[in-house]
Amino acid sequence: MPKTWCRRRDWTMVSVATRCLCFLKLLDQQGVPIRKKGGNSQKHAFEILASVAGELLQESKIFVPPNCKEDQQNTPKNIVLKERDEGQLSKCNHSVQETHDEKTFIQGYHQIYTLNKFSHSQDRFNLKACSSIKSFDQSEKLCLADQLANVNDRNGSPSAKIGISSLVSGEFSEGQFEDAGAELSSIQSVKSATLPVTGSFDMLEMDCKPHALFCSESKLKASLFEDWITLGPSRHADNIETVTRDDDDNDTGCTQAATTAKAFRLPSDVADQRIKNLSAGRHWRVSPNLNGGASFKNDGKRRSFFHNGRTSYTRQRSQRISPFNRRKLFNQFPFSVPDRGFQFEDKFNSADKRSNCDNCTAAVGVASSVARRHLLTGPRGRNVKLRIKSFKVPELFVEIPTSATVGSLKRTVMEALTTVLGDGLHVGIFLQGKKVRDDSKTLFQTGISQDHKHRNLGFALESRHAQIIPPPCPGEQGLTRHATSLTPEPGTSSVSLVPPLTNWNSGAESDLHLVSSLSNISADSTIPNSQSLVSIPAIRVETLAVVPFHHRPGCHEFVQRRIRRLFSVAEVEALVQAVEKLGTGRWRDVKLGAFDNAKHRTYVDLKDKWKTLVHTARISPQRRRGEPVPQELLDRVLAAHAYWSGHQAKRQLK
DNA sequence: ATTAGGG
């Protein structure tokens, strides 16, 4: 029988208190006497809270409040972590999603497991998570300090400095909670775990800061631990997905440890496995090789069927992270994954909350080396040379009985692979960490053509449509069948990664040229991992979308902006005319009506332009800059604006 | 996906 464990992945947007509650409840349900003092259970619960606190801290959902005080008696050097309130959040320009209905106050270390109703006077939670810092090493503390500083900058809260210095000086590191036990628990175990390398990466143009690595890792650790803690015979199946893996001999003991609620030591190989599984940006459930069908789903809410027939809905973590957090993390962890799962290193190949798993996040290590003599505009334009070392296939999830043969395992994996590759993938492009969706931009405009060393290009395989792949017929649903049904060129059947890529390319509609060039070349090469030098005519790549890649905070962290394109008088004229006709609230219609074939003008652009036009029309001609707009047009702008404003006001009155 | 508005 395969080993099974559960994990919970729906914490992200829950409030601090709720999380703590959940964790504690969970412990309780698993038989850990969380309310007792001393002993392992206390330590365990504490570490859980530490894990939560660490994660929250990294997400900047909590901060060190001004009134941070030390609890002289029990916790000499307490850090008080406080959930941000709405005011602060809005200052930071993001919203708070937490529900504050569970008002919980966790008081100090010795009472940390006692959850009291938080009576009144404050509508927020305090989490004294002093010792949570304990399990962080110096680098992580630095990282946390960074984040605190960041928060600090935004909030202007001087007291966070205290927290920072304390963190950095390591004041909280040791010796405060002896009774928590000297044993390093699973947090540490997990921390030291690294992911098996499953893909190749091109680190050519990357330099990494050690502490950034630690940050990512600690974050990973937090979420991993958080997930791991739900191991065992859990009773809430609703939010838990069951993960099964086939084990080799070594795993038995480890898995047992993992499924025992009280065994908090997480063996590193289990940790590896856990991380690996956590990293499942996408899950594939492949039924045993001979009977039963493979069923895949890759919509936002995956629904997987278990052997026991239960269903489970799991939302992808990535969708639960708030925009703020997303950006925040982005800033903090230069090497974490941008939205679509471009990844630098498998170590961070986690179920990173940023990797949107709706799309097959096939990560690609790419070295963008840009040739010199280019010119994008015009037929004799320059070319951009891209070397894509490898495509990383989206994570597969395979379930197979331990009694299966190695050969059948291979076939199963291949089947899953073929399915995902045949599932109409397309290429997403990242430039400096950001994905560009505007296919109409040229490489030149997006900056791909520029020869910047620090500029990184990423390609990712993304699913074209979030549709459900019907389970194959039972029995003979092998690779060939998949290949046949899902790809235009049947029978390209060699069991390797390259042919599927080719097939997929053939099936792709847009972005086809680049992709086919790539795949053709890789297909040509005999070595699967070979590096292909691909020369792509600029014109053909024109349809590609590109996004800037992210950088580590200190360094030239410029995000590639869209190229500024001034509105010509003719465009202004068209805009004015359209707005005169349609009004100021129907920018989509304006776009469709007057700028439908101007791909680079979005309705937002038009709206913005109208805004500036109104402004321009109101200021004195001397203050206007740029290409002068005829006064006649400006007058029309003012007239139309006045008219439609009044119109809108009237409508609102009614 | 659109709209509205601040930056």
Add this chain to the structure above:
DNA sequence: CCCTAAT
């Protein structure tokens, strides 16, 4: 032109 919030 970017970013967000709110629809």
